[in-house]
Amino acid sequence: MSKKKDAAKIIFESEKDVPIMPMSLGSMLFNKTGSWRNIRPEIRTADCIRCGICWKFCPDMSILVEEELPVVDYDFCKGCGICAEECPVKCIEMAEERK
Amino acid sequence: MSQEKKMKLTLPVEEYVGSGNLACQGCGANLALRYILKALGPKTVLCIPACCWAVIDGPFPHSCMSVSIYHCAFETAASTATGVKAGLDMLGDTDMNVVSWAGDGGTLDIGIQALSGAAERNDDIIYVCYDNEAYMNTGIQRSSATPKGAWTTTTPVKFPKVESKKDIDAIMAAHRIPYQATASIAYPEDLYKKMLKAKNIKGTRFFHIFAPCPTGWKSRPEDAVKLARMAVQNCLFPLYEIEHGENLALNIKIQNKKPIDDYLKLQGRFRHLKPADIQSMQEEVDRNWNRILKKAQGC
Numbered sequence A: 001m002s003k004k005k006d007a008a009k010i011i012f013e014s015e016k017d018v019p020i021m022p023m024s025l026g027s028m029l030f031n032k033t034g035s036w037r038n039i040r041p042e043i044r045t046a047d048c049i050r051c052g053i054c055w056k057f058c059p060d061m062s063i064l065v066e067e068e069l070p071v072v073d074y075d076f077c078k079g080c081g082i083c084a085e086e087c088p089v090k091c092i093e094m095a096e097e098r099k
Numbered sequence B: 001m002s003q004e005k006k007m008k009l010t011l012p013v014e015e016y017v018g019s020g021n022l023a024c025q026g027c028g029a030n031l032a033l034r035y036i037l038k039a040l041g042p043k044t045v046l047c048i049p050a051c052c053w054a055v056i057d058g059p060f061p062h063s064c065m066s067v068s069i070y071h072c073a074f075e076t077a078a079s080t081a082t083g084v085k086a087g088l089d090m091l092g093d094t095d096m097n098v099v100s101w102a103g104d105g106g107t108l109d110i111g112i113q114a115l116s117g118a119a120e121r122n123d124d125i126i127y128v129c130y131d132n133e134a135y136m137n138t139g140i141q142r143s144s145a146t147p148k149g150a151w152t153t154t155t156p157v158k159f160p161k162v163e164s165k166k167d168i169d170a171i172m173a174a175h176r177i178p179y180q181a182t183a184s185i186a187y188p189e190d191l192y193k194k195m196l197k198a199k200n201i202k203g204t205r206f207f208h209i210f211a212p213c214p215t216g217w218k219s220r221p222e223d224a225v226k227l228a229r230m231a232v233q234n235c236l237f238p239l240y241e242i243e244h245g246e247n248l249a250l251n252i253k254i255q256n257k258k259p260i261d262d263y264l265k266l267q268g269r270f271r272h273l274k275p276a277d278i279q280s281m282q283e284e285v286d287r288n289w290n291r292i293l294k295k296a297q298g299c
């Protein structure tokens, strides 16, 4: 849901723009954590049994469900490998990151 | 596989923790908060003291969360929540979940006084401690939740931690609060169910959540969920709930209890342990487990 929030990074032009109370004004979506990755999960959807376990255990909300199948959000996936480790039919493989 | 088959989603799809956050790869604490908020929903305020989560959320003026959070001083997770709750009550907003979300250091060590005070007054807050068994945010120093024998930067291999992990759950049970539970990121449905239950109880509710930290435990990020599961299966971190300090109920029944060896082997922080050390750790796990079993039988 929060992925629909504004993804722009907020930069204050002058001191006057800074709110008196330090409060959050924007999301973290400007921070594309996909760049942290050195291995990337690749899902062989043909073998997927749609158990939802990869979705459930992704700490970064980076397994999306599209047309009843898991899809990796490479903008934010940090490459932890939990999805591949937990997949009961081992249809997720951690491959070397491509440039 | 038929095209119509639905993805099996065992938890609500709403997310209140957003991507782009600053948690390490495979952070258990990140998963823990994701699950909790699925149960508590948008009408929630988190009071977060100094801990990894104070950083994970993101730097001002950004936040990865879509619920309100209040950053507070290290020792004040519980007292801040008490104050926020009192303020909301004054405004007539009585159905907001006011939650303290603190690490093990902020709970078992420096925050225990404020927590004990809130529990004694039975303040209407949910206190959640995510336990990664050390002060991770400041670079892996031992806390009173660090297990005996574990490596940290302040308990190096030559001077290992000789004290056992503090039993915060027994301490909280002694406060006779209406509800308390242990939970694990490896059992999200159990955690979710217990948080829903707690949401509808009035008074102080306490959760102790086992949250592996790959960075501090020197373990592989992909093993975070597996380690949490092993800790439940080998009875190192049993899952149970307690009401009013008594009536302990086990949530996950253990059929064949595993030895702790495999769990220890996956973590660099235990690499230096000798067979005799592991033996004595195993004995301690067994003693604690027998104590829990006795309480579960009401003895």
Ligand SMILES: Cc1ncc(C[n+]2csc(CCOP(=O)(O)OP(=O)(O)O)c2C)c(N)n1
Pocket: B050, B051, B052, B053, B073, B074, B075, B102, B103, B104, B105, B106, B107, B132, B134, B135, B136, B137, B138, B143
């Ligand atoms: C009064 C005070 N003392 C020390 C600190 C420094 N400090 C910030 S976070 C932290 C460790 C927190 O450990 P824990 O509560 O276990 O959370 P974790 O970082 O492991 O998530 C410390 C010591 C502080 N912010 N305030």
Ligand code: SF4
Pocket: A041, A057, A058, A059, A060, A061, A062, A063, A072, A073, A076, A077, A078, A079, A080, A081, A082, A083, A084
């Ligand atoms: S590798 Fe980790 S962050 Fe990436 S999709 Fe899998 S579980 Fe999520």
Ligand code: SF4
Pocket: B022, B023, B024, B025, B026, B027, B028, B029, B030, B052, B056, B132, B136, B137, B212, B213, B214, B215, B216
């Ligand atoms: S140091 Fe540990 S607890 Fe802190 S963000 Fe990293 S993995 Fe999570």
Ligand SMILES: [Mg+2]
Pocket: B103, B104, B105, B130, B131, B132, B133, B134, B135, B136
């Ligand atoms: Mg900690």
